[in-house]
Amino acid sequence: MIDFPLMHNNILREDVDALVNFLKTSDRFTQGGKVQEFEKTWSGWLGTKYTLFVNSGSSANYITAHVLAELYGKGEVIVAPIGWSSTIAAVINAGHTPVFADVNLKNLSLDDDAVLSKITPKTKAVFLTHVLGFDGLTDKLLETLKAKNILLLEDCCESHGATHNGKKIGTFGKASNFSFYYAHHMSTIEGGVVCTDDEEFYQYARMFRSHGMIRECNEEYRTKLQSPDTYPEFTFHVAGFNMRSTELNAVIGLNQIKRLDENNDKRKHNFDLYLKNLDGEKYFVDFDTVGSVNYALILIVKNSDKKLYEKVVNVLNEEKVEFRRGTAGGGNLARQRFIKNVFPEINPQTLKNAEYIHEFGLYVGNYPDLDEYKILNLCKVLNAL
Ligand SMILES: Cc1ncc(COP(=O)(O)O)c(C=O)c1O
Structure with missing residues (x-):
């Protein structure tokens, strides 16, 4: 597990x-x-x-x-x-x-x-x-x-x-x-x-x-x-x-800010490790990481592969890796009722990349004391799907 x-x-x-x-x-x-x-x-x-x-x-x-x-x-x-x-x-x-x-x-x-x-x-x-x-x-x-x-x-x-x-x-x-x-x-x-x-x-x-x-x-x-x-x-x-x-x-906050830069360095290290070990044939790994500090390990399935996405969701549940579908905010926010209700003319489907992330994206945690072997194991399990 x-x-x-x-x-x-x-x-x-x-x-x-x-x-x-x-x-x-x-x-x-x-x-x-x-x-x-x-x-x-x-x-x-x-x-x-x-x-x-x-x-x-x-x-x-x-x-x-x-x-x-x-x-x-x-x-x-x-x-x-x-x-x-x-x-x-x-x-x-x-x-x-x-x-x-x-x-x-x-x-x-x-x-x-x-x-x-x-x-x-x-x-x-x-x-x-x-x-x-x-x-x-x-x-x-x-x-x-x-x-x-x-x-x-x-x-x-x-x-x-x-x-x-x-x-x-x-x-x-x-x-x-x-x-x-x-x-x-x-x-x-x-x-x-x-x-x-x-x-x-x-x-x-x-x-x-x-x-x-x-x-x-x-x-x-x-x-x-x-x-x-x-x-x-x-x-x-x-x-x-x-x-x-x-x-x-x-x-x-005053106590936390003292650790922020050091923690961010660890997050950067984790994210790099994750992207290096994830299979680029199946998942997006070519993100623009210059200057980024990700508090999440992002997973987007390639080639609109719905079956693979379902397998990913199942394996994360089995392995008790907490995740959020569609990234933070649950994916394409233009789909939400609070938008549709007031601005019915907005068509969420015209936002093609947001739709793709909604359908095929999710993220798991990336925090400073996340063990490297957990990241590597996660990649191994995901790459095997
Ligand atoms: C992009 C973005 N804006 C605003 C917020 C709202 O922040 P809070 O949860 O502190 O209200 C969040 C929340 O997590 C967020 O991800």
């Missing part, structure tokens, strides 16, 4: 000890100094001016989509069919129109030509998801969006530490979002961040995080946005949320 889960040991004893120590020595646990410290540390690690810690990656998506609507207006936002529901749900709930472009099979992220073909005068932004640890950017995409004055928003919830041309993803867009859910590269139990270099975007994100209140902003914005009709302490400038996290999550 090969037997391994999607994620293992992502919260260690040392994180719990740090938390217990904090609990014993503090008496206020709502957002405060530790959250600020974590935000500063994350900005330093990533290389952005500002970081806003929130209670999930989805909340980060929501805030980003709402700040986009508030500051740049509502319009079409190009989204990926492979990724997670909340990137698209946030776009819809903020009043934008999602426009799906297909992904490519090299890094499972948005295909640059597909994106460019979907641009119209109404396009406000491209909300690009870096899928399962890959760098989803291309120079062509970056240059074209810049030339056309279209904003790039990066969903990096699955790709902490991945790089494009040696620079961390999450530093290219107007804003970027990360998740610290248990199954990701690092965890704060639940949690996420919005990162940006843009002062105005940041000040608005702060308001959206905390009820829409201007008292979250710096003095310049507080003065600028004060209404004569309301008290300064209770001026609700935008229709905001409460998406704050707690000091407890920040304490775990």
Whole structure:
């Protein structure tokens, strides 16, 4: 029995000890100094001016989509069919129109030509998801969006530490979002961040995080946005949320970030080992791995071989290797009712590569202490099918 889960040991004893120590020595646990410290540390690690810690990656998506609507207006936002529901749900709930472009099979992220073909005068932004640890950017995409004055928003919830041309993803867009859910590269139990270099975007994100209140902003914005009709302490400038996290999550984050780079190196090693040993006649192995940090071992069956895919599913169940079909988010998100219900004109079948991943793709876990012999055994079992 090969037997391994999607994620293992992502919260260690040392994180719990740090938390217990904090609990014993503090008496206020709502957002405060530790959250600020974590935000500063994350900005330093990533290389952005500002970081806003929130209670999930989805909340980060929501805030980003709402700040986009508030500051740049509502319009079409190009989204990926492979990724997670909340990137698209946030776009819809903020009043934008999602426009799906297909992904490519090299890094499972948005295909640059597909994106460019979907641009119209109404396009406000491209909300690009870096899928399962890959760098989803291309120079062509970056240059074209810049030339056309279209904003790039990066969903990096699955790709902490991945790089494009040696620079961390999450530093290219107007804003970027990360998740610290248990199954990701690092965890704060639940949690996420919005990162940006843009002062105005940041000040608005702060308001959206905390009820829409201007008292979250710096003095310049507080003065600028004060209404004569309301008290300064209770001026609700935008229709905001409460998406704050707690000091407890920040304490775990501060401990976790110390291990992130080392853990990512192990993940890279695991993924390389897996791709080297997997049979390239049967499965996709030619991924674009430059700059990637995958927290998953991706398996896509070649040649539309449904029988082989079924055998893979059976053997993973028999061997107790936990897996997710269709990659994170369950494959082609354009198939989901929450899209079809509101945008019946969207035809998921036109997204050919997303459909292929939906039908023939899945992933298993890749965590730092995954044993090499388990990876090699997995390849052996899969290659024998
Ligand atoms: C691409 C992507 N975006 C957003 C999210 C949402 O993050 P969270 O689970 O922290 O809400 C996920 C979730 O795992 C994700 O994979």
